[in-house]
Amino acid sequence: MLTRRQVFGTLPLFPLRADEAAEVRDLLARMAGALGDASAAEFLRCFDRQMSGYARLERQVYALLNQFAVASSVEVLEQRGDQRQRNLEADWLLEMRSLAATGPLERRRGILKLTLERRGRDWRIRALDPPDFFEPPRGR
Secondary structure, eight states: OOOOOHHHHHGGGGGOOHHHHHHHHHHHHHHHHHHHOOOOHHHHHHHOTTTTTTHHHHHHHHHHHEEEEEEEEEEEEEEOOHHHHHHHEEEEEEEEEESSSOOOOEEEEEEEEEEEEEETTEEEEEOOOSSSSOOOOOOO
């Protein structure tokens, strides 16, 4: 029979494995919430600033949230990878209501392909396709 010290002494050898898929789903939910709260900074915090196209994405997201009230929902369709990197497809819906008094309501739905990488304890998006999904609607 193992003593308490022996049991607890073996725990570091078998660290608890976090559920990476759930962590990534939580990240996407946080991103959707940040858009709804008009918090571009919180949304962009989920991206690796070294990602190709990050500066353009940053401009688009700030422009979107300065012109529109956004409701957002996201559903993960497919996710694969390991503890360090995940690739996924997500069905993302944006409802964008113009902040102008007589402005339109527009909907955009798309399948986004994302590559995520763990940085320390956090996941960061390293690639986004299509890259202009969060661009504000153009005037009609």
